[in-house]
Amino acid sequence: MKKTFTLSVFTANKAGLLHRVTTGFTRRKINIESLTVSESEIPNIHRYTIVVHLEEENVKRLVVALEKQIEVHKAFYHGEEDVVYQEIALYKIPSGVIVHGGLAEKIVRQHGARMLAAEPKFTVIEKTGHAEEIEALFKELEPFNILEFTRSGRVAITKPMRELREYLEELEMAAAN
Amino acid sequence: METLTATKSKSKKKKTERIHGCEAVVRCLLEEGVDLMYGYPGGAIMPVYDELYKYQDQLQHVLVRHEEGATHAAQGYARASGRVGVCIATSGPGATNLVTGIADAMIDSTPMVCITGQVPKHLLGSDAFQETDIIGITMPVTKWNYQITKASEIPEIFAKAFFIAKSGRPGPVLIDITKNAQFDELDFDYTPCTKLDSYVPRPPVKEEKVKEAAELINNAKRPYILFGQGVILSQAEEELKQLVEKTGIPAAWTIMGLSAMPTNHPLNVGMLGMHGNYGPNVLTNECDVLIAIGMRFDDRVTGNLAKYAKQAKVIHIEIDPAEIDKNVKTEVAILGDAKEAMTALLPHLKKNSHKKWHQKFKDCDKEEYEKVIKGETEPTDGELTMGEVIRDLNDLTNGDAIIVTDVGQHQMIACRYAHFNKTKSNITSGGLGTMGFCLPAAIGAKMGAPDRDVIAVIGDGGFQMTIQELGVILQTGVNVKILILNNEFLGMVRQWQQLFFDKRYASTEMVNPDFQLLAQAYGIKAQRVSERDQLGTALKNMMEHDGSFLLEVMVGKENNVFPMVPSGAGVADIRLE
Numbered sequence A: 001m002k003k004t005f006t007l008s009v010f011t012a013n014k015a016g017l018l019h020r021v022t023t024g025f026t027r028r029k030i031n032i033e034s035l036t037v038s039e040s041e042i043p044n045i046h047r048y049t050i051v052v053h054l055e056e057e058n059v060k061r062l063v064v065a066l067e068k069q070i071e072v073h074k075a076f077y078h079g080e081e082d083v084v085y086q087e088i089a090l091y092k093i094p095s096g097v098i099v100h101g102g103l104a105e106k107i108v109r110q111h112g113a114r115m116l117a118a119e120p121k122f123t124v125i126e127k128t129g130h131a132e133e134i135e136a137l138f139k140e141l142e143p144f145n146i147l148e149f150t151r152s153g154r155v156a157i158t159k160p161m162r163e164l165r166e167y168l169e170e171l172e173m174a175a176a177n
Numbered sequence B: 001m002e003t004l005t006a007t008k009s010k011s012k013k014k015k016t017e018r019i020h021g022c023e024a025v026v027r028c029l030l031e032e033g034v035d036l037m038y039g040y041p042g043g044a045i046m047p048v049y050d051e052l053y054k055y056q057d058q059l060q061h062v063l064v065r066h067e068e069g070a071t072h073a074a075q076g077y078a079r080a081s082g083r084v085g086v087c088i089a090t091s092g093p094g095a096t097n098l099v100t101g102i103a104d105a106m107i108d109s110t111p112m113v114c115i116t117g118q119v120p121k122h123l124l125g126s127d128a129f130q131e132t133d134i135i136g137i138t139m140p141v142t143k144w145n146y147q148i149t150k151a152s153e154i155p156e157i158f159a160k161a162f163f164i165a166k167s168g169r170p171g172p173v174l175i176d177i178t179k180n181a182q183f184d185e186l187d188f189d190y191t192p193c194t195k196l197d198s199y200v201p202r203p204p205v206k207e208e209k210v211k212e213a214a215e216l217i218n219n220a221k222r223p224y225i226l227f228g229q230g231v232i233l234s235q236a237e238e239e240l241k242q243l244v245e246k247t248g249i250p251a252a253w254t255i256m257g258l259s260a261m262p263t264n265h266p267l268n269v270g271m272l273g274m275h276g277n278y279g280p281n282v283l284t285n286e287c288d289v290l291i292a293i294g295m296r297f298d299d300r301v302t303g304n305l306a307k308y309a310k311q312a313k314v315i316h317i318e319i320d321p322a323e324i325d326k327n328v329k330t331e332v333a334i335l336g337d338a339k340e341a342m343t344a345l346l347p348h349l350k351k352n353s354h355k356k357w358h359q360k361f362k363d364c365d366k367e368e369y370e371k372v373i374k375g376e377t378e379p380t381d382g383e384l385t386m387g388e389v390i391r392d393l394n395d396l397t398n399g400d401a402i403i404v405t406d407v408g409q410h411q412m413i414a415c416r417y418a419h420f421n422k423t424k425s426n427i428t429s430g431g432l433g434t435m436g437f438c439l440p441a442a443i444g445a446k447m448g449a450p451d452r453d454v455i456a457v458i459g460d461g462g463f464q465m466t467i468q469e470l471g472v473i474l475q476t477g478v479n480v481k482i483l484i485l486n487n488e489f490l491g492m493v494r495q496w497q498q499l500f501f502d503k504r505y506a507s508t509e510m511v512n513p514d515f516q517l518l519a520q521a522y523g524i525k526a527q528r529v530s531e532r533d534q535l536g537t538a539l540k541n542m543m544e545h546d547g548s549f550l551l552e553v554m555v556g557k558e559n560n561v562f563p564m565v566p567s568g569a570g571v572a573d574i575r576l577e
Helices: A017-026 A056-067 A095-101 A103-111 A131-144 A164-176 B002-012 B021-031 B043-054 B067-081 B099-107 B134-141 B151-166 B179-183 B207-219 B237-247 B278-285 B338-348 B355-377 B386-397 B409-417 B438-448 B467-476 B491-500 B515-521 B532-544
Strands: A002-012 A034-039 A045-055 A072-079 A083-094 A114-118 A122-129 A148-151 A155-158 B017-020 B036-039 B060-063 B085-089 B112-118 B144-148 B172-178 B185-188 B223-227 B251-253 B268-271 B289-293 B313-318 B332-335 B402-405 B454-459 B481-486 B525-529 B549-554
Touching (some): A002 A017, A002 A056, A017 A072, A056 A072, A072 A164, A095 A122, A103 A114, B017 B021, B021 B043, B021 B185, B036 B067, B043 B179, B067 B467, B144 B151, B151 B172, B207 B313, B223 B237, B223 B278, B237 B338, B289 B338, B313 B338, B355 B386, B355 B409, B386 B481, B402 B409, B438 B467, B467 B515, B481 B532, B515 B525, B525 B532, B532 B549
Parallel strands (some): B223 B289, B251 B268, B289 B313, B313 B332, B402 B454, B454 B481
Antiparallel strands (some): A002 A072, A083 A122, A083 A148, A083 A155, A114 A122
């Protein structure tokens, strides 16, 4: 059965590594639902947060194959219950709608969104939340002519308490053996 | 004491030298002990070639006739010698021509370092002449790759490349060097690489796993060992021998593991897989404990996984964590080097002989001999068979030669019937199945093991895929015996067409050139035989000839390789006819 999994892949900070990581998906014809690359809590270690919709057995195989890459330090996968996650979306709509439609209050109160920029011609609304929440606001705004819309990939923090640093120390010890 | 301190302070003040990047490339290779490499020059790699000219006394460069030949020669060299194979090419087409050999080395875990030239850094991404993104192209088929754009990166990257290529589960590494990095200067200082962040090439063997495995093995009634190339790569041939001799467990091999155990060893029960031996396949589904050592349960070995060893508890000794539970679920996995794992396992194992169980293999052997082997290796009339050629060859090599094969029917027949006494004697393209592998790999093998006889057993199809490498034989005088088993067909594809496509022989019939004339054009002595009574003498002529020799044997055009596990079938459904 396919389920949604969040992968956390920790790598060296090197040019070309994104390609090496994504070839792991390409060759297995696995679609990446979302991908975010950022720094991690450890200097020079990058964190890839990748969302996939896959059978658990295949996620397991994918993760060990990713971890096998030389500059991939560690890779994990987590079910939805094991991560705290967020996405961010920006909506650009005509300012007139906000001013005349009384929409502003609704957006802020009901959706917990905020106004990021207000120009005479357009207003940018920011919403952070889960995909469904962002989708809900999109539907709400749709009749008022969304001029532009963008949404980030998922960023996620995992619930298990073991730190990356400990895993890396363990690898260091195994390598020294 | 004084001397010690003196050396210490000396090494601290290690002097660097100001040299050009191109010279640094050659110096790095020398530091890694490379004295032979294969390649083809071109614009973007010319500065390095200029240095190779200067250093030719220390580092021999073999000019191949196509870059693919360089990769297969480097593979043959690596597989015969156990060292890292090195090849070099220019940018663009030079680099892309390496891809097949790199993919082959990747899937067959062969240590190889490939060096490619690249357009100068300021032209990257501009569609410059002979520019191609070889880093992007080779990313999925290399263990690691890197583009050097600054001369100062050269020593560190080369050190890393060699370490990665040969450590852990070996594989190919590609280094792409922009032309400006070859021309620029650097302060040269070489330190070999011995570790990398988070890279654990040899996971430490866990004692508790060893004990769990030992208990399973000691209590097994019908234990069965399958071994692969991991035994050769970790130089664990002696440990394997001790293990099987102590426990009396029958051992079968994948074609990559072939020659790790002598053919005539009483506990060597034969070949696994699609065209492997009858007993080793059917009895996979009768054993109670399956012990896989340095092999990866390739689909050509397992057939249909749903019908593979379902009754058995599986122990997997494997260095690559990504192979554990990939295809076959294990009861106990010993992650680590095969030699280390078997050394740890041996003292825990009880002596046994498993006589009854062995009898089952013998019974299967008897059936296979009657139905397949006898007709294949001892025919008395009709056309020549590939099997009898290999049988006669065994009489001349006594099992001491290196047999290099290409891909197809001749490969299966050679693996099934060739005799081996020594390890690293079977060199073939196992995982990728690359036609054209054999001739250049045989050249590399001879250069990697100059004291051994090297025989390239090859089909008429595969021979023509890299036939231009006869030029290397002409130019270097390397002594390779070429044995063409000519059936004037792409035999394996034809066999499938016969069995599964109602004999519609689509594009498998070959109209071949006169191979003897071709050989002569390259200064290679040649002979053709098609009669049974001439075969022995012809093979003897080939082996006794002082230098390369091409022997073309005309074999039955529509012979098939049996046994066979049809694709999609289970190992127990192997067909004897």
